[in-house]
Amino acid sequence: MIEIQHFFDKATFTLTYVVWDPNTLDAVIFDPVLDYDPASSSLTLESFKKLDEFLKSKPFKVHYILETHAHADHISSSQVIKKFYPKSTLAINERIREVQATFSTLFDLHDFSTDGKQFDLLLKDGDVIQAGSLKLKVVFTPGHTPACTSFIVEDAVFTGDTLFMPDYGVGRCDFPQGSADELYTSVMNRLYTLPEKTRVFTGHDYQPNGRVMKFQSTIEEQKASNIHINSQTNREEFVKFRTERDKTLNAPKLLLPSIQLNINAGHLPKAHSNGKSYLAIPISFKEAF
Numbered sequence: 001m002i003e004i005q006h007f008f009d010k011a012t013f014t015l016t017y018v019v020w021d022p023n024t025l026d027a028v029i030f031d032p033v034l035d036y037d038p039a040s041s042s043l044t045l046e047s048f049k050k051l052d053e054f055l056k057s058k059p060f061k062v063h064y065i066l067e068t069h070a071h072a073d074h075i076s077s078s079q080v081i082k083k084f085y086p087k088s089t090l091a092i093n094e095r096i097r098e099v100q101a102t103f104s105t106l107f108d109l110h111d112f113s114t115d116g117k118q119f120d121l122l123l124k125d126g127d128v129i130q131a132g133s134l135k136l137k138v139v140f141t142p143g144h145t146p147a148c149t150s151f152i153v154e155d156a157v158f159t160g161d162t163l164f165m166p167d168y169g170v171g172r173c174d175f176p177q178g179s180a181d182e183l184y185t186s187v188m189n190r191l192y193t194l195p196e197k198t199r200v201f202t203g204h205d206y207q208p209n210g211r212v213m214k215f216q217s218t219i220e221e222q223k224a225s226n227i228h229i230n231s232q233t234n235r236e237e238f239v240k241f242r243t244e245r246d247k248t249l250n251a252p253k254l255l256l257p258s259i260q261l262n263i264n265a266g267h268l269p270k271a272h273s274n275g276k277s278y279l280a281i282p283i284s285f286k287e288a289f
């Protein structure tokens with residue numbers, strides 16, 4: 001039976017998980033966070049240090065760093081982890097190439113390759129990842145982004161931003177190539193068809209109405225009470241609701257830095273001749289005058 005340790009980043013409401021086999025200590029990491037202060041544009045290692053401290057508490061064998069998608073709200077610490085755990089493989093959905101193509105154009109990134117080669121491994125739908133004695137099944141769940149993946153390990157599924165806790169619903173679908181219709185299919189046909197007792201581990205918890213942080217539910221609970229998509233939800237109604245709701249949402253605070261680094265597998269942009277890396281920040285008026 002697998003064991004799971006969560007880490008919660010209060011600044012971005014992100015959940016990182018370490019999953020391991022207690023018999024062999026074969027382990028994988030989901031969605032690790034690198035702390036970023038936008039005012040000073042500086043990266044710090046608080047979240048990495050917490051993870052690292054835990055990973056040093058036992059002789060874990062870290063096989064994979066798995067990204068559920070290219071996050072738009074926090075920066076991945078995957079390259080920092082790879083420095084200290086060089087045997088780990090960084091993997092993401094092969095459709096990351098579509099996300100790279102979209103955003104490299106938007107940010108006007110020159111010489112940015114959009115073939116996904118920045119990552120160690122591009123995953124295909126239905127792939128089985130063997131991480132020592134751990135076996136993970138790759139299930140594409142597009143909708144929040146085109147490159148969203150859920151991972152099934154034994155009786156647990158890691159859903160990233162496809163499913164949140166039942167009282168918070170599902171991820172927004174207004175990022176480029178996001179699709180409420182696709183998200184509905186992913187949830188209904190790919191997640192809600194899993195055994196009812198499957199444990200669901202979400203990628204964020206926004207603590208609605210000030211409740212305590214929660215990150216674990218079951219497929220049965222989601223089908224019964226997810227406020228956006230439960231087993232009774234009609235596709236057209238959901239798509240209408242999601243599309244209208246998304247129009248009212250602000251861009252995530254760390255959208256611009258997060259996306260630029262995360263489509264580059266967590267690498268900083270190539271340094272300029274002065275040795276410093278820079279982010280591109282597009283600017284435009286929202287209204288004509």
Ligand SMILES: [Fe+2]
Pocket residue numbers: 069070071072073144161171
């Ligand atoms: Fe996300």
